[in-house]
Structures are given as C-alpha cells and as structure tokens.
Amino acid sequence: MVASDQLLPISSPRGFSAPTHLLYAYDFLIFYGGMVRNLRRVVHAFRVYGSISGQLVNWSKSSIFFGSLVSPAQISSLQSLVEMQIGRLPLSYLGAPLFRGKPRKSVLMPIADKILSKFAKWKGKSLSLAGRPTLIRSVITGSLVHSFMVYKWLSQMVTKKIRNFLWTSSCEETKLVRVAWNRCCRPYALGGLGLKDLVLLNDSLLRKLTWKFITYNNFAFTF
Template identity: 40%
Template sequence: MHLFEVYGAFSGQLINATNSKFYTSSVPMSKIIAIATLTSFIYDNLPFVYLGVPLFKGRPKAVHLRPIFDRIKSKLSTWHGRLLSIMGRAQLVNYVISGMLVYTFHIHRWPKIILNEITKIIRNFVWSGDCNQQKICTVAWNTMCRPKDEGGLAIRDPFMVNNASLLHLTRKFLTSQDQWAQLCRHILLSNAKPKNHYIHSSIWIDGEWNLPTYFHVKDDVLTNKILQTTLPIKPVPDALQWLSTTDGHLTNKLTYLFVRGTCIKVPWHKLVWNTYIPPTRVFICWRFIHNRLPTDENLRKRGCTIVSICCFCKKQLETSDHIFLRCPVTSQIWDWLNQGINQQLDLSSCQNLFVKQNWRRQYVGAANSDLNHQKCHMVHMVREK
C-alpha cells in the first residue's frame, strides 16, 4: 500500500479502496484472500468491461464481444427502418453504427464470425429496413462499400475498418511519444532504443557513394537509383514516415483508404450525387446505372419465371434500357426535354446520358443535374404503379 500512496502523492490520483477491484489468473485462493485483506480491494473475475471495452485473457472470442453486437442489433431493431428510404438507412449506418464499432475496433481484432453477423444485419437493415429480415440485394456488398466517386454508397465494411484501425494502432505504438507507447515499446520490443553509434560503411565515404564496379554489371538501374539518393551528412534521428502523406503522419481515414485500396473512379458521380437532388431519386439513378433495378430482365437472371413485357408500350421485353431510354412512350418525354433545353441528349446508354452532356451555361447548376433524375424517377414510379 505504500507504493499506492507514493503514486497518489506524485500523480494526484488517489485510490479509493472501496471502489477498486483486482483480477488474477491461476493464483491460489490463499494468496487472493491475502491481497484482499492487505489492500481492501474487491476480488473479481475476468472478463469485465472497462470504459466500454471488454477486457479478457487471451485472444478475442465471440462470447467476449457478443454484448457489443447485441447493442448494435438492438439499436437497428428500434429504428423504424421501413419508414426511411434506403439512402436514409445508409446514412444511419454510416454515422451511428460505425461510431459504435470504431472504438473497440482500435483495440481488438474481432472474430470473423462476429464481423460476418454485423455485416449481415447491416446489409439486411439497408435493403429491407429490418435487421432480421433478409431481402434480395440487387447490388453487391463490395460495390456498396466503395466511395461514391467509384460508384458505391460509401458504406464502410466492418472487416476493413477493423484492419485499418489495428494498423493505425500499430503505427501509434511504433512512433508515438505518449507514455503508454513508450512503456509498451520498452516492455515488448527487444531494441527499444535506437542505435546512436556510428557504423562504418565501405560504400559511403565522406558523404559520397563508393560503389564497386560490379554493381553496374549486376543491376545498372538499381545502381543509378542508389547514386541519385542523398544521405544526410549531419546525424538526423530516424523516424517512420507514411509515404502517401506530405507530413508523414497517418490518420485513421488514410489507414482505411490504404487497407481498402482504390478502384477506377466513375465519370458520372458528380452528376448523380448532387446535394440539391433528393437521395431517393439519386438511388434510383444509381441502380439504373449499375443495371440493378428490379426489371423483368434482372428478375429472370435471379431465377424468377415471369412473362416479360414492357408496361408502357406492351410490345417489347422489359429491360432497364428499354423502359428508360428506348420505349416509344418514354422517348416522347425525352423529345420534349430535348426541345426544352434545345439540345440532343445521348440516349445510347445510361452512363452516356449522365456523362456526355454539353450543357449550355444557363443550364449549369442544380437544375441541369435534376432533369435526368426527375425523368428517371418519374418513369420508375409509373412502372411500380
């Protein structure tokens, strides 16, 4: 107890014995009783929750993190998802559920079985509004987790967030000067302190490279790269730098982007994702571009046996391109729009409709982006009725 008193005198953190507990592992009961008598602490068993994080011995198991999963599922169940649009449900997942997970993701590597269950209930909630009801997902989960400029909905994948958070924690463990990082490096690393002594080199003499001649014979390209590299003459302490940033610092967002990787950016995302356009109309156009609307053509691909016919002209098979672009009924609406803007729209494909437009200056802004959304939304609503 004298050690606790000295710690409290220097740090100002006094210990309240009645509110303190201690935990042991493989310790005889006689020693536990002696510690409790000496310190007046309460003995408790692992696992337990501290500051919202479950603490346990060994690797994380599903039973340790199940309470957090149950809270997330309870949160999704209390929301009236059916009263929200699919874009509204996606926003709730991004800003609420992701915030509930990111704290523990920085500490534990979650088991795959729990991450799979979290992904399942999030996917069910986004598509059906009920985390317990499974609905046909017309767009792949990997596509939905892409950023909007790559053709996705910017939903964060729990697997990637967990890996990115642990990578960010590893970076802080190796580079941070906080007390916890220094203590962990001193305990866990064998070479906690950097070497300060000079190491003689036969290829770097008096601030110049002195490479042997056989270096050029073996690999001339690598040798030229070495010669172009300048080493500092003055002793500068080494530090880990993240190459993709200008200042060398790594943030959690950059870590997630590194783990997720990058895809080819789509040219239509700025015209489809517009802050002046309601998200419900944007979602219809987004599914139209990916050819994932529940038309007869796509339902047949999923095994549904139905008689396909266009609900407008009653002559052709119902496909996304036909009912939106090539049907005689909808073509009249496009002709009316062409006359209104005094320009011929490219109706060869959905992407060309949004990308290949040479709008006049008086139509630039929110209005020109909303024209195609209004048309696609109107056709889709008429078809659903």
C-alpha cells in the same frame, strides 16, 4: 511512488518498463506487485489525496485483480486490507472487452449485440431509405473503431445484419437485392453509399496499430 521505490511494479519483459497506471476520465487502473506493503501504500496515497482534494474513492465500486502467481493466502490477506470486490476477466473497460488469451465467441458477441441493438426495427421503419445509411455510418464507425481486434466471422455477421437493415428496415428480415454490397461501400463519387466494409476497416485498424508498434517510440507501444 514507483520512481522513489515506494511501490513495487508488476513484472515486465527484459528491457521494458511495466506500466504503473492508466488514467482516463473517472476510470483509473493501477498496476503493482501483489504485496501487502504495496496495497497499504496505494490506499494511503488515495486517502491523503481525498483529504486534500475532497474527491474520495468509492471502494465498493472498485475491483482488485490478481495474477495467476498470487497464492490464495496472499489474496485473502490483501482483500482484508480494503473493501474491494475481486474482479475477474473478461470485463469491459471504456467500452472495449478485456480478456485473457485468444478472443472467444462469448467475449466478442457482446460487441455485436451492442451494435445491433441500435438498429431496432422501429428505427428502420421511421427512417427513409436515404436515412438508414446515415444511421449505419454513425453507429458502425463509432462503435467498431474502439473494438478493432475482432475475427472475420464477427464482421461478416454484423455486415449481414446491417445489410438486412438497410434494405428491409429490420436486421432479421432478408430481401433479394441486385446491388452488390461492395458497391454500397464505395464513396458517393463512385456511385456508392459511403458505407464501411467492416472486414477492411478491421484490417486497416490492425495494420495501423502494427505500424505504431514498429515506429512509435511511445511507452504504451514499446511495452
């Protein structure tokens, strides 16, 4: 629709094309300029698709987001065309937080809360000292890889809770341990437990993303 000039895309930096959509499983994001014509054509396209495929859009579970340059009058006229709620940032998309500006504590804390909720005390009591590192590796590696842009204070706080869980089976209980945490993060072959240093993990993921920005000739990275 954008290629045939039926849909006006959002504005983008000079020399770059703005993204038109993101599609992952059942999550679908469409980016377009805040005009009545655009919304009508998007709604019409979905209705035609639904009549052919039988897959219908649940408008009551969909949201529409507006940029800062869209006036209240435009918002009112656009919202009257379709029964969608007005979405606001921050929000969670595919488990990762979406927000505007610098990441604040109120945005990042849900990441830590979601991770730490998987280390309930009853789980620690039911696991042996050899089983807790396995749980830590499976939870942390899978959770933080999708939320890599976090401040060091968050990684350090989560590390402290995980360290408590490893030695006491509870995130809130502390214990004097003579084994340094960086030794626990060594590979098995070097006498460690094979755990991940969250600060280093976060830093390595950011460096990998930076490298992709520089070297990849891919639409997502060039934008």
